[in-house]
Each structure stands twice: as C-alpha cells, then as structure tokens.
Amino acid sequence: MNPLKVALLGCGTVGGAVLRLVAEQAADLTARVGRPVEIAGVAVRRPDRHPEVPAHLLTTDALGLVTRDDVDLVVEVIGGIEPARSLILAAIEAGKSVVSANKALLAEDGVALHAAAAKAGVDLYYEASVAGAIPLLRPLRESLAGDQIRRVVGIVNGTTNYILSRMAETGAGFSEALAEATELGYAEADPTADVDGFDAAAKGAILASLAFHSAVTAADVHREGIASVTATDVARAAEIGCTVKLLAICERVPGEEGESVAVRVHPAMIPTSHPLAAVGGAFNAVFVEAEAAGQLMFYGQGAGGEPTASAVLGDLVAVARNRVAGAAGAGPSAYADLPARPIAETPTRYHVSLDVADVPGVLATVATEFARHEVSIATVRQDGHGDAATLVIVTHSAPDAALSATIAALREVPAVRGVTSVLRVEGLS
Amino acid sequence: MNPLKVALLGCGTVGGAVLRLVAEQAADLTARVGRPVEIAGVAVRRPDRHPEVPAHLLTTDALGLVTRDDVDLVVEVIGGIEPARSLILAAIEAGKSVVSANKALLAEDGVALHAAAAKAGVDLYYEASVAGAIPLLRPLRESLAGDQIRRVVGIVNGTTNYILSRMAETGAGFSEALAEATELGYAEADPTADVDGFDAAAKGAILASLAFHSAVTAADVHREGIASVTATDVARAAEIGCTVKLLAICERVPGEEGESVAVRVHPAMIPTSHPLAAVGGAFNAVFVEAEAAGQLMFYGQGAGGEPTASAVLGDLVAVARNRVAGAAGAGPSAYADLPARPIAETPTRYHVSLDVADVPGVLATVATEFARHEVSIATVRQDGHGDAATLVIVTHSAPDAALSATIAALREVPAVRGVTSVLRVEGLS
Structure with a gap:
C-alpha cells in the first residue's frame, strides 16, 4: 500500500516524541488508518543538533518540505506565530491537511486558518494545543455538538498550577514558589507566558471559539497572571474553605442585547469541594457545564513531550483516515457569532x-x-x-x-x- | 434545504429528552449539520401513553418506520436485545445510519452490527451506551487512536456507586443502603442488572473492544456484583486508607503467548487518593492509562434522560454530518484481535x-x-x-x-x- 507521507515541522520535545511514536506504532497506525504512515521529512533550523533523526529526513527548507508533491499531511510543532503561520498556510494551499499544537497561532488567527482549510478542502486539527494529552477539543466539537455549552472552566497551565499548589502546601510567597518551579524545570527560564496568563488566555480563546461556535481571539480574553497572588491571598482562601487556582473561564452571558461570550483568565478562589480544586501540581483539568449533559470534567497531563505527542497522533490518525476516505472532516463553525463581552x-x-x-x-x-x-x-x-x-x-x-x-x-x-x-x-x- | 429525517425508536425518559432537544435546538442543529434535522416518526408500543408526542408522528410499526424511504437516520433508545437488534439490522440494511444507547446489545452483538454497518456503508454510533453524557467512546476511538491504551478503569454504574457511597457515609449494610436507593429512585424495582454487575459488565465489554481494538463481548467479562459487600469490608477499606467501589477494569495483560485482554467487574478497594475515589453518588468516571498520554480521567453524569440525550444528539450530529458529506465515518477496528484472558x-x-x-x-x-x-x-x-x-x-x-x-x-x-x-x-x- 502506498504510504501517507507526513512532513514534520520542528523537532523539539514534542516533535521528537511524535517521530518516535510514529516509528514505534507503525503497524498499529497502518491498521487504524488503512494505509502506512511515514515521515517524509523533518524541518529544523539546526540539523546538526538532531543526531537522533536519520540525516536524509532532515532539512532546513521547511517551505519546500510542506509543498512537496509527495507530502500528504503536515504536523506543525514549531510554536509561535511566524514562520508557523506562513508554513501552515502554504501547506493548506498546497492541499495538505495540517495537525498543529500551536495555541498562540490558533488563538490569534484561527478564523483565517480555518477559512483557508475550508477553501482548500483540507483538515486543520489541533487537539494538542489545549491541555496536552487530554481529549478535549474533539469532545467539545463533536460529542457535545447536540448540546448547549454554558460554561467551560479550566486549569490549563501546569506551571502556574504547580506554583499555586506549592504556595498552598508550604505557605511560600509567589517568588519563592516560582524559584522552586524554575529549579525543578516546571517553569521556563522566561516564565512570562505562563505566569502572566498569556498561555492560558490563548487556550481560553480556543476553548471559547469551539464551545460557543463564535470567533474568539486571544485579544478578546481578559488576562491577569498570578504574580500578584500573595501568601495572604492563599491563607485567606483556606480560611473560607477555598483554594487559589489560575482559571480560564469561558461563559455564555445573557444580556439585554442578546447573549455574548465572556472569556477571562485570572487567579480565583474556588471551594475545595469543587472537582477542579483537587487538580494539583502540573496536571490540567477542564470542567464543562452543558444544558443537557450537566457537569463534565476532563483531567490529565497538560504538557510534556509524550502526552502532547499522543494528542498530535490522535489528530494525525483522524486526518489520515479522512485523506484515505477522500473527504475532509467537518471544521468548527462560528455560526453563532456571539460578541465578546468586556470584563467590566x-x-x-x-x-x-x-x-x-x-x-x-x-x-x-x-x-x-x-x-x-x-x-x-x-x-x-x-x-x-x-x-x-x-x-x-x-x-x-x-x-x-x-x-x-x-x-x-x-x-x-x-x-x-x-x-x-x-x-x-x-x-x- | 431538504431536512434529514430521523426515526426515533422508543420514547421513554431518554427518547422524550431527545425529542425535546431536537425541537428546542432546531436552529443550532441546522447550523451544525448543514441541513435541518427533523423527526419523521416515533415508534412506541402504546401510542395512547404519549400525549406529548404529535399524534401524526406516533406509530406502533417500528419496522415500517425504520425502512421508510424518506428516513435517513435511526435513533434507537428501546434498550434490550430484541426487538432492538432486528430493527437496527433492518435499518442498516435499508441504508440508514444508526445512533443507539443500547449497551446490552452492543456488548453482546457489536461485531455483527458493525459488520452490517460497514457492509452497508452507514454509521453505527453509541456514545450514550457507556457513562451517559460523558464523552468517552469518541475520545477512545479517535483522540487516543495514535496511542496505546494500557488500562481503562471505570465507575460506570451510578446505582451501585450511590449504594457504596452511602454505605461508606453511614456505616449501613448493603440491604439497608439498597432500600434507601430504591426509595429515592436511584435503584430500579428489580435492581439485578445494576447490583449484580450486568450493566457494568456490558459497558466494560464495549470499552475494552474500543480501547484494545479487539472483539470483547459481555460473556468475556468476569462479573461480581456488590450484594456481598459488607459493612465490615467498607470499614476495613477505610482502615487502610481506601474506599470500596464497583469497578469495570479493562487491561492489556502480557503473557508468554503474547498479549491478551482481561476485563472484569467487581467491587474493589481503591486508595482515597485515587482520582476515582472522590467520585460519589450517582456520578460516573472513567480513568484511562495510555502509553504516551499517561493518566486521563473523564467525569460526569452517567445516567438520566437529559444527559443521555446529550450523548445521543452528539452522535446524531456526527452521523448527520457524515450523511450530508456523503460518506460514513470510520468504524472501530478489531485488528488487534487480542484473546480474552480468564479471571483465574x-x-x-x-x-x-x-x-x-x-x-x-x-x-x-x-x-x-x-x-x-x-x-x-x-x-x-x-x-x-x-x-x-x-x-x-x-x-x-x-x-x-x-x-x-x-x-x-x-x-x-x-x-x-x-x-x-x-x-x-x-x-x-
């Protein structure tokens, strides 16, 4: 059988895990997709830094790779806005289906990317962009497609959750807990994206877009980080039976001029009896309230090479199956077109x-x-x-x-x- | 636009909720599917007992309804083996896609039903059959399609979970807690299917089939109920920091002659620190361990008209979209064909x-x-x-x-x- 060929953009922690899993599970992937799945090339900036990748697969010409005639599918795990956006758009225009883990890009430019994918009749999937390994976007898009989602509340950033968990356990202040998280590798050298809530805000925008069938971008999200959370805040929370978590909250809000969507990321006290309160350390969890389904929660590892690669591979199997079937899957819709409500x-x-x-x-x-x-x-x-x-x-x-x-x-x-x-x-x- | 026409088989708690949701969400369903979705008929045994359904929709001729030329999709919420099986097979042979909530039937005869659906090129979806509203089968089938699932451990029966929760809270014995559950409507007049583990065993068979890409039937599942759980057992569990739950456990087990699948339903002690331990009352939760994704948990309402109807509607949107796109979705595969391992x-x-x-x-x-x-x-x-x-x-x-x-x-x-x-x-x- 003619294999489906995959271009891999980026080969860091996640890309490396994708590469390894595709090789390890070759037989299973063939059975699940209906055709073998093969890596056609790996685009990186510095090929000499990737001795683990067969040399003939490595290239610095990412654009050349994604537009190659023999490439069917593109996996983008570079992150950031550019060159990821241009490469994804070039891939889509060349008729390739795309799997991405890029929350920042999807939160900023999801509408344009989806429009391009719809026009080209290809798939754009990005389960790995929110809450790592936790199957979340597919359930929102598909399993709850016959329901009305009212609220989505998530702990979607492991770094800040680790810091807040440690503050609660030890009574430490923010700086002390951050220093520990950095030392243990739970926080990056520049922790801004996590600590100031940019990461959670991007994920909130993606969740709200899918949950409410409306175009929500990161700019629509009210964002406050955890740097101002004090040991006093954490102690006060405990006094009233609460714990402090950085939450991404997406709500459908009624109003005089019709419904709107409010999306915000900020630290908040939640009761210790709430299912999200027990989510400790670097774990992620997302709580969903729907009209008919009631309360649902999804829990698991939100980051890390292998868990994120698991989500990428799930999408890869889906887009590969669609390719074999000769039809793209249904994209998300923005028909409800609810306006974003300001935090005020x-x-x-x-x-x-x-x-x-x-x-x-x-x-x-x-x-x-x-x-x-x-x-x-x-x-x-x-x-x-x-x-x-x-x-x-x-x-x-x-x-x-x-x-x-x-x-x-x-x-x-x-x-x-x-x-x-x-x-x-x-x-x- | 030409509406997609749905035949509804059964109009009890779940069927009634499906009927109401389809009407309430008509505009949303049209937007999500791409064509209006309309109920073409409702097959019931006693039409006089359904004054809430427009009379012209009611029929006692279920077979006639599912094979009607203008019917595109069939929703089966009758339950039990017959006549559900014959009706579903007739619908499939007549080219209709089917959504079912029937765990007993899928656990007994899933292989034959899937084979019939594949042959006819139609969809057979049944998210509602396991853990009610919790999106679970789709994540197992699709989101984790690129991963290797090792274990699935679920609290999938709300009645027994309620009884065991009450035994732990009050120190009551099984009979006393069952009597309370019956009085409050958490247990049926004949509680055998729940209490003796038949319900959980059927769900375990469905979960194992999807998780391990192998044909597992209810007969392969080792089954013990909770009637023999004593107040002493519950007290002893607390002494060692555990709580007693009725678990459906699906495992991939290595062996000298290769891997096999072990599926069992029995009460067990689990540590109170385990995510499943906190799942109380009538809630359901399913814990999944996968090679790359690590630990995942799905939590929500496992029964009830509205939650189950939410899962049915999610499937209905999926099969309706596939119908509009002119292609059936990928069915589950049993390519791994792992043998069932006896409990011994x-x-x-x-x-x-x-x-x-x-x-x-x-x-x-x-x-x-x-x-x-x-x-x-x-x-x-x-x-x-x-x-x-x-x-x-x-x-x-x-x-x-x-x-x-x-x-x-x-x-x-x-x-x-x-x-x-x-x-x-x-x-x-």
Whole structure:
C-alpha cells in the first residue's frame, strides 16, 4: 500500500516524541488508518543538533518540505506565530491537511486558518494545543455538538498550577514558589507566558471559539497572571474553605442585547469541594457545564513531550483516515457569532479582606460603599484584635467594573487601613 | 434545504429528552449539520401513553418506520436485545445510519452490527451506551487512536456507586443502603442488572473492544456484583486508607503467548487518593492509562434522560454530518484481535481480613499458606484482643486463581476462626 507521507515541522520535545511514536506504532497506525504512515521529512533550523533523526529526513527548507508533491499531511510543532503561520498556510494551499499544537497561532488567527482549510478542502486539527494529552477539543466539537455549552472552566497551565499548589502546601510567597518551579524545570527560564496568563488566555480563546461556535481571539480574553497572588491571598482562601487556582473561564452571558461570550483568565478562589480544586501540581483539568449533559470534567497531563505527542497522533490518525476516505472532516463553525463581552460588564464575585480601625460604625461605612456601587454582600466576617479589626467580605455576583470601583473607593475610606487581599471567587453556590 | 429525517425508536425518559432537544435546538442543529434535522416518526408500543408526542408522528410499526424511504437516520433508545437488534439490522440494511444507547446489545452483538454497518456503508454510533453524557467512546476511538491504551478503569454504574457511597457515609449494610436507593429512585424495582454487575459488565465489554481494538463481548467479562459487600469490608477499606467501589477494569495483560485482554467487574478497594475515589453518588468516571498520554480521567453524569440525550444528539450530529458529506465515518477496528484472558489467570491483588486465635505461630501458619500458593504478602497488620487477634493482609499481585485458592485454604486452617473480609485492591502502587 502506498504510504501517507507526513512532513514534520520542528523537532523539539514534542516533535521528537511524535517521530518516535510514529516509528514505534507503525503497524498499529497502518491498521487504524488503512494505509502506512511515514515521515517524509523533518524541518529544523539546526540539523546538526538532531543526531537522533536519520540525516536524509532532515532539512532546513521547511517551505519546500510542506509543498512537496509527495507530502500528504503536515504536523506543525514549531510554536509561535511566524514562520508557523506562513508554513501552515502554504501547506493548506498546497492541499495538505495540517495537525498543529500551536495555541498562540490558533488563538490569534484561527478564523483565517480555518477559512483557508475550508477553501482548500483540507483538515486543520489541533487537539494538542489545549491541555496536552487530554481529549478535549474533539469532545467539545463533536460529542457535545447536540448540546448547549454554558460554561467551560479550566486549569490549563501546569506551571502556574504547580506554583499555586506549592504556595498552598508550604505557605511560600509567589517568588519563592516560582524559584522552586524554575529549579525543578516546571517553569521556563522566561516564565512570562505562563505566569502572566498569556498561555492560558490563548487556550481560553480556543476553548471559547469551539464551545460557543463564535470567533474568539486571544485579544478578546481578559488576562491577569498570578504574580500578584500573595501568601495572604492563599491563607485567606483556606480560611473560607477555598483554594487559589489560575482559571480560564469561558461563559455564555445573557444580556439585554442578546447573549455574548465572556472569556477571562485570572487567579480565583474556588471551594475545595469543587472537582477542579483537587487538580494539583502540573496536571490540567477542564470542567464543562452543558444544558443537557450537566457537569463534565476532563483531567490529565497538560504538557510534556509524550502526552502532547499522543494528542498530535490522535489528530494525525483522524486526518489520515479522512485523506484515505477522500473527504475532509467537518471544521468548527462560528455560526453563532456571539460578541465578546468586556470584563467590566462580566458578572463576577469578589473576596475582599480589609484591615480596618476597630471603631463603631466601620462596618456600616464599608457596607455603604458596596451598596453605593450596587454590589450585594453575601457574607462578612469581622475579627477584632486590639484597636484594629479584619473584615473578610464575599460579595454576590455583580458587574466586574462595579466590584473594582468598590475596591478603589474602599482604599479612600479613612477607617480602612489597608486592602490586604482581593481575589475573584468562582464556583460558590 | 431538504431536512434529514430521523426515526426515533422508543420514547421513554431518554427518547422524550431527545425529542425535546431536537425541537428546542432546531436552529443550532441546522447550523451544525448543514441541513435541518427533523423527526419523521416515533415508534412506541402504546401510542395512547404519549400525549406529548404529535399524534401524526406516533406509530406502533417500528419496522415500517425504520425502512421508510424518506428516513435517513435511526435513533434507537428501546434498550434490550430484541426487538432492538432486528430493527437496527433492518435499518442498516435499508441504508440508514444508526445512533443507539443500547449497551446490552452492543456488548453482546457489536461485531455483527458493525459488520452490517460497514457492509452497508452507514454509521453505527453509541456514545450514550457507556457513562451517559460523558464523552468517552469518541475520545477512545479517535483522540487516543495514535496511542496505546494500557488500562481503562471505570465507575460506570451510578446505582451501585450511590449504594457504596452511602454505605461508606453511614456505616449501613448493603440491604439497608439498597432500600434507601430504591426509595429515592436511584435503584430500579428489580435492581439485578445494576447490583449484580450486568450493566457494568456490558459497558466494560464495549470499552475494552474500543480501547484494545479487539472483539470483547459481555460473556468475556468476569462479573461480581456488590450484594456481598459488607459493612465490615467498607470499614476495613477505610482502615487502610481506601474506599470500596464497583469497578469495570479493562487491561492489556502480557503473557508468554503474547498479549491478551482481561476485563472484569467487581467491587474493589481503591486508595482515597485515587482520582476515582472522590467520585460519589450517582456520578460516573472513567480513568484511562495510555502509553504516551499517561493518566486521563473523564467525569460526569452517567445516567438520566437529559444527559443521555446529550450523548445521543452528539452522535446524531456526527452521523448527520457524515450523511450530508456523503460518506460514513470510520468504524472501530478489531485488528488487534487480542484473546480474552480468564479471571483465574489475571493478576490481581487481595485484601484479606482474618479472625485468628492469638497463639504463637499463627502468623507463620497463615504466611505459609500464602507462600504455598506463591502469593507474596505486601503488608500485614496484627491486632490482638484477648485470646483472639485480627490479621489484615494486603498481597502483592498474583494470578487471581492463586489468590482465591489461598483464601479457600485459609478457611481450613484451624487457627483461622473466620475470614471476615476479602476484597480485591486496585490502584495501590
């Protein structure tokens, strides 16, 4: 049988694992696809750094490789926007189906890439771009295709989850936990993409696009990282039976002018009884609420060469089968075309901890500020100590702008000596 | 646009929910499928019992309905072997794609049904047959198609999980917890299918077939129910940091004559730190271990009209899209054709609790029985009380036959006054 030929773009941790798995599972892949699957070439920048790859496969001419007549499928595991975008577009225009693990590119330019794939009648799959090995995009796209998804809440970045888990376990501050994560290899030398939430925001955009059949890009995602999370925040969370997680939250929000989509990435307190609270260390998990299906959770390894390669190979088998069948699969649709709602108008809940002077009427003063901004208080706890006291307040749901305006106003109240912790709260009933 | 016409077989809890969702989501389904989806008829036994269904759709002639020229797709939610099998085969032979929620039928006759579908060039999908709303079969079939699945361990029966959860919470015995479950509607009037593990065994057969690309039927599954689980078993489990769950375990087992597949359903102790241990009440969860992907877990509602209907509709969208595209999807393959291994030869681990006379040498006597059967002991705990003592033993892995022979032999040892608890242990490192 004529083999299907695959061009591999990039040969780092993930690419190397893809190469190895394709070789190891050759017989199984043949059985599953219906034809043998063969690596036709591997494009890298520095061929001399890849002694593990047969020399005749290596090339620096990525564009030449993806447009080669004998290449059927392209696997892109370079990452980043360029040259990945140009190469994928060139591959698509040359009639090749593409499997990518590139969250940044899909979150920025998914619409254009999908349009190109649809026009060329080829597949563009990217299960590996979100939550590594966890089968997630396919269930969202296909298994839940007959349902209405209301919310998707994910722990989709292992580095920040490791740091927050360690802060909770040891009482350490952010810097200390980050240093440990870097030393153990859980954080990169430049941790910005993870710590500042860029990685999670890209994944949030991809999840929201598929869940809500709407074009959501990374620019639509409100993004806050974990660098400002303090040991106090983590301790306060524990006091109210919560734990701090960096969440990517994608919601369908009703409004006067119809529904919209709100996507945000920020640290939040969630109850320890919530299924996501137990997701520790470098694991990922995504919680989905759908109209008919109810609550679902998907859990597994979110990163690493082998787990990510597993997701790439699942897609590779799918696009290869489609190629053998002579038809591309159904692409995602954006028919619902819901607009993105800015964070200011998105309903959220806050936990606020204040140091206040222990004088009569301070609670009334504070409560008045909340009321003035039309923010309703759910619970308040007051702990006196000497001439000072701590107020711990959890609000009901209100537009985020009203909540942040309340905090700004509280900072100006004379009886408030300090705002010691502010974090959003998710998953409380 | 010409609508795709669906014949619905059965209109109980699930069928009613399918009917409602198809109507409610008509616009979304049209957008997702590319053509409107319309119910062409509903076959029921007693039309007078379905005032909620438009009268012109109701028919008692199920065979006539599924073979009608204008019907494109068939949804079967009758359950049971006959008449479901004959109707599905008739539909397939008439060129209709079929979506089914029928675990008993798929577990008994999946091979023949798939062969018929392949021959006719139509789809046969059945996501709803295992773990209700949880997207599971599609991830196993497709997302993990490039990986090697080693183990699938599932809590796939909500009734037994509810009963065992209540036994753990209240200290109640099995009969008492079953009575409560029946009263609350979590158990059916005749709970045999759930309590004796038939339901879980059917699901285990379906999971193993897909995970290991081999034909596994319900008859290949070793099955033990939960009726013999005692309050003592549950208490003993807690003492060693475990909880008792009814598990469906599907494993790839190496052997001298090559690999085989071992599928078994039985109550087992699992550590409370295992992700499956926290799955309480009527929820389902399935834990998957794959070579490259590592550990994955899928969690959600395993039963109920709406959740099951969500899975049915996901399949309906998939087969409808395939119909619009003019091609059937890839069916599951059984190319690996691994033989089923009997429970006697399957490696398992036991927890055994013995009441023994507190005389010198009793531990040596007991240990000798284990050694005689080549069963290695992992841990042993001895609690003395008066002239008696309790021995709690956890074994290492050994062929199940050796373990059960050891237990039988221990019952004959004079110093052993009673074997108070025997349960398999899973998930210990």
